[in-house]
Amino acid sequence: MNTAVKRATVYFDPAMHQALRHKSFETSRSLSDLVxxxxxxxxxxxxxxxxxxxxxxxxxxxxxxxxxxxxxxDGRL
Known part of the structure; x- marks a missing residue:
């Protein structure tokens, strides 16, 4: 892991998290990359x-x- 990267906790709605996980899988990218x-x-x-x-x-x-x-x-409304 890059030492210049900072960690943060982010809370997602469950449906949003599931969608992100699916997109992550489909695109072979990490959740962090997508966010x-x-x-x-x-x-x-x-x-x-x-x-x-x-x-x-x-x-x-x-x-x-x-x-x-x-x-x-002008007759536009």
């Missing part, structure tokens, strides 16, 4: 979202009511 990949993807999505927010920080704010009025005026 690490899922967490990595989730964190990457968060990073993408934060980058998008940072790019749009100077855009004007538009209220929900204004958007609804525009959609109705």
């Amino acid at each position: 690490n990949e899922a967490v990595r993807q989730s964190l990457a999505e968060d990073a993408d979202d934060l980058a998008a927010f940072a790019e749009r920080v100077h855009e004007p704010l538009v209220s929900y009511e204004t958007i609804l009025k525009e959609l109705k005026a």
Whole structure:
């Protein structure tokens, strides 16, 4: 085992755990690999979202009511 790896206890819903075990078997990958990949993807999505927010920080704010009025005026609602 890689010494840079950290251990953690994670509690899964029984059905989720069973699904992970089946996927682990079918893909010949460990549960740790599957969970690490899922967490990595989730964190990457968060990073993408934060980058998008940072790019749009100077855009004007538009209220929900204004958007609804525009959609109705354009016949999309």
